[in-house]
Amino acid sequence: MIEIEEKRLASLIDITISEMVSEDEAKLFSYTKKINKLNIYTFLELAGDRDLTRSFWSSNSNDLTILGAGQATTIQAKGERFQSIENQWNELLRKAVIHNPFEKQGTGIVGLGGFAFDPKKESTPLWSNFPDGQLTIPEIMVTRIENQFYLTFNMYLRTDDHGFQLMEEYQEMESYLLEESSFFKKDVNMIEKKEVAPKQWMQTIQKATEEMKTSSTNKIVLAREVRLRFDERADIPSIIRKLIETQSNSYIFAYEIDGDCFVGATPERLVKVEGNQLFSTCLAGTAPRGKTTKEDQKIAEELYRDPKNRKEHDYVVQMIRKAVERYCTDVDIPSEPQVYMYKTLQHLYTPVTAKLMNSHSIFSIIEELHPTPALGGTPRKESMAFIRDNELLDRGWYGAPIGWLDSNNNGEFAVAIRSAMIQGTEASLFAGCGIVADSDPVSEYEETNIKLMPMLSVLGG
């Protein structure tokens, strides 16, 4: 049985190669099959041991998990990143050969990746390995859809490749990564925690509120950084495991480039596309959780009625409505937000559903939506200029779209908040707040502390 499959795969590769016309032609070849249940953490651990670049995504309802190992190819962009990545993605697919009988979302050729928050902001060494936009098409990818597991091989074929040889290489990699061993990595200990210029951050908030009182700018999101140091290298699969165990209703993501790993558990969907169905989320306005159900309820009611938080939230709703209406029909957005509870905090939340017009892709929507006033501000141009000129932080990919898409118009991008950049024995954590004219710097500072909690707690803080 297995031999038949191996022969079939080798011959499919050879057929693809024989159809390539010129010597410098290259083609992406993709082959998907069903596999037994596997331990996702072991897979990631083993991929790391082999120095295979890892990509990870888990949806907020935990019904879809994508594990990537290695890079069949990557596409990258500088500056005007969305259009450039879209063009390269389409070009890649135009020449791709896909053997995927399942038609399940997130299987076959899938690009996982993200974008820089603001390519115009001067970059620091913290983000030097992360380009303005990148999608990775993993060599080996496992997709878990509810309790079904699929495995995809992606190969970037050239004319001098040989089917049998490649098939053997991939099968060897597969049996290595799917090995049934159990790991027990010791937790790292945090030996240093340093808040980067918190007083200055509060002064910047003061400056922003003053500017908002005298200009047409209504909202500016300002973020700050906390630096951690550990006694040994942080283990990425253990971090992912803890995020999954503690942060329900959040997207868990991890994306590695040259040993650096950007990881997080974000509650915020930017956009999800399933065929022509589009979903987005307005999430802004924050309060802590209570210690009892009664206290929780009281805080939720206060959040719901609080004018400052409602203002923060409404700017996001207005902007997302306008953006979605440009590219969609049947736009449905409730007129009042709900309060949604997460493990350590509560947010004002408004869901968005719509039908994406045929002529548009997920990239058009991402470009139109990013940054929403939950991460940038309003108006966009003025708030972005303020952030660029005044924020001490190099946001890199923090606050920007991160996610995946497949070759069948399915994909989802979240907003990369509640996140950290892990570099060996060090980490940078990020958190920001929507500042409006009546924001109080100390309250906003406290708000960032509760937003930092989930990442801090899994990193031993």
Ligand SMILES: C=C(O[C@H]1C=CC=C(C(=O)O)[C@@H]1O)C(=O)O
């Ligand atoms: C910028 C962040 O959160 C945004 C998303 C939800 C609520 C927010 C707020 O209430 O300020 C922020 O706009 C962050 O967590 O770093």
Ligand SMILES: [Mg+2]
């Ligand atoms: Mg807020």
